[in-house]
Amino acid sequence: MCLALTLACTGQIGDPPPAPGSPGIGSGPGSTGTGVVPPPMSCTDPVTDVDTTALRRLTNAEYLNTVSDLLGDVSALNLDFAAELTTADYPFRNKAAEQQTPPVLAYQYLTAAEKIAADTVKSRLSRVLSCDPAAAAGELACAKTFISAFASKAFRRPIDATQSQALLSVWQVGRDTGDFKTGVESVIAAILQMPEFLYRFEMSPPVGAQKLIALDGWDMATRLSYLLWNSSPDEALFAAAEAGQLQTPAQISAQVARMMSQPRAKEVIARFHEQWLQVTNIPTLEKDPAVFPRFTPAVAAAMQQEVKSFVDAVVWQGDGKVASLFTAPYTFMNDVLGRFYGVPGQGVTFARVDRAALGMRPASGILTMGGLLAEHADRNNTSPTRRGVFVRKALLCEDLPPPPANVNIVPPVQQPNQTRRQAMTAHVEDPFCASCHTMMDPIGFGFEGFDASGAWRTTDSGQPVDMSGSIMGSDVAGTFNGSTELGAKLASSDEALGCAAAQWFRFAFGRDPALMTDGDRCAVKALQTALKEGGALALVRSIPQTAPFLYRKVPQGGL
């Protein structure tokens, strides 16, 4: 039960919660009231400010993609790296400011680099070595050729004399302990631990005394490739960078169009949705087998596939709009999932199905997807609070303060013959708890038609499920009944639309929009317009045309 006073949500017990964006919400550390920060009056003036883009380190996924592009498939090496930090406030695994490197990670970088280097030299040397060390020019010349070509690719920019000399000395030490190949192995191991590889330093030179610097081709190629492919640039991008053909909006959008046609762009957009909706690990969810014997690993894996197939369909075949994510009447399933959902007789492979035609109610996109509902639930029971927090934070980008000091956050124990909703009602009736929980639980009640394993249910503890819910304090405030009506509300919400754009901004830039400048806010506004008018693909295409993407800012104390 909730034993202590909670002042954080309202300032005063019993008061209705403040509107989102007002000082009670979205202020203080961790504030992320991003969907509701208004842009400056005009976004048409020349850009004078974007945020200092923090130095980004390759994420674990980017590291592995980049290595496989550079050196071939390394999946057999089972490399692993310390998990990246995410929170409900920042669900993406790429927040630059939190990318610290403790000794364990430095050790993992070292051992990974050595394993990759050894494996490459053993199995795929010809992939990176274009010269013959036994040729007349000699080993040293071949080593120099290799270093220049490979390091420039790995560092995503032509190397300079200092870098070249340093790597040559690494090669020489390796050579002295073995043979030519030992030297090459050392160079690869060094490059994969060097800051130029692990971090994305941007080197575009300033023009005059300007603090805002238009990106050169190399920086632009790198930004584009990690945005759209989650990996390093390909030959075509490098060629365009070298030829100075990544400067104008038209040149950039031509590259973007080319890149978006590759399967990798599809993976990136799927990754965004999985992280945004916090459904990245459905197969590792633990559900009480005594309560949910049907939630098998095969079902969990199918649920993950359902989310992916659905998002792909909305984005790449549908209109890609946020409204469709929340309302689409179709989904994808195979027989494993169909049997779990009570509609057996589906095919062995995943196929698109119309939920209503199968007699499945309700039908509203991701909000009726088993994986999402299982993820946002406890092990053996639904959690209206968690589901409500998910809607507030992930879909409406609102900040919710933590429970205050000394509050006891033990969830209510559900008595036999009591529904989850009845057990949770204490939260809303107790004024101490109510000031915050009225922000969360009534939204979550709308999902009570889905049990903690994501299966549709009509009764809870023998009583009919009550799916009536309500949202306070948003632009779609009011009551609703079940996921379908909630989906319709969110589909019409400018706050939800702005939130989706803000989430894309985070994903694209690796930083929290709480730090945004006017230039950043105008970018979010542009993303929002693109999303509203042309869906997710239009939004993604518009990211590289925004000021924070086109420019870098000289950081305070840096170059």
Added chain:
Amino acid sequence: MKPLSRRTLLRGVGGVAIALPFLEAMQLRVAWAQAAAPKRLVMWFTGNGQMPAYWYPTGTGTNFTLNKVHAPLEPYKSKLILFDGINNDASKVPAYGGHQGSHAAMISGMPHTAAGFDAMRPTGPSIDQRVADKIGGATRIKHLPTGTVPAGSGNGNPFQAIGSWRGATELIPPIVQPSRLFDYLFSDGVPGATGAAAAEALRKRRKSILDTVMSRFAELRSRVGIEDKARLDNHVSSIREIETQVLTMPPQITCMLPSRPPDNFSMAGSNIPAWSRLNLDLMILALACDVTRVANYFWFAMGSGGVTFSWLGHTNTHHNLAHANALKEMTEINTWFSQQLLYLMQQLDKYTDVGGGSLLDNTLIMWWNELGDGAAHLSDRAPFVLAGGAGGALTMGRFLNYAPRIQSNQVLLTAYNVLTGSQDTTFGDPKYCPGPAPGL
């Protein structure tokens, strides 16, 4: 029992003892002939709070009776210090900490960051990191983070699945996969390095690589802003730390090692008894072989998304049982943890340390748990247990019941001072640390 000599063939994992060539070639680095035995620290975290009725002893001083969950430790009662009357007030700042905030505060003595539960982070280093900074440099591995954490536990929130950190964004994840742990401790993951010449060649190559990497960090540092400089500096200091680990070799001791555990060793929740025993054995070997002197064993993620003790016949998670005030199951769980601690103590006791005592007597084990009362989610009555010994610097075999209550920082301060030979007067946030724990 008659202590085994350090030179005895070690059989810990899988029962098969074979020599690892890389180890045999190691050069002498730590002189075992040193006069006084070094001190070691093992952090021992079990989460989700206690059932107070079965945790705190009765009696006082040296005349006390162990409570139910500590019954397995009766043979080592004289090598335990139990406590009551310790609060963790830093956990209540700036807001009620729940699992995460109490976790952060209890072994750092610092308030947590203000944010939602899943965003709560520590604001200062955990005690094992501070101790490792002082005494960890003497061994090849300064600090060993390990434990048993099934995939997905802690609901994917990394802070719920770690027990060591240097700051808010510097969480030290435990190495939980047995083969990776083995590589980390004993072979550095070096493929195919055999014999002294190969090891020396590898050392040379690594040195040249790390020198180059560090010089590039120094060069590029000037380009970035102040906050990014700090991140790069941190990366460099981490490389410096592992430099010792990967460039110097363990001491010349006949430390025979078991075979490397298979990569596919099951890390399923149901295999925890075998999995944790394997990792424990590797940690014990690392301490016995003086590969490290500071280790952190983390038993499962706390909070929601927790482990189900299926091997005890349970069908509900540890976290849910704690909330449900399930006295029987929670007692079984903590009794099981006591049995694991007993095993650790027994094993350490088998090794003769420098000066003739046992390794156990020079290893301070700090059992901690973020909550005093799991059902009520309260950090008060912070459940510390100290086990083993601090080379005589602490009088073991006591129950200290503080009234008025003291702060967890004070226990941390005393432990820190005795382990590192320091004379510090405060630990963590001084506001919660008026001085060492009285009488400890």
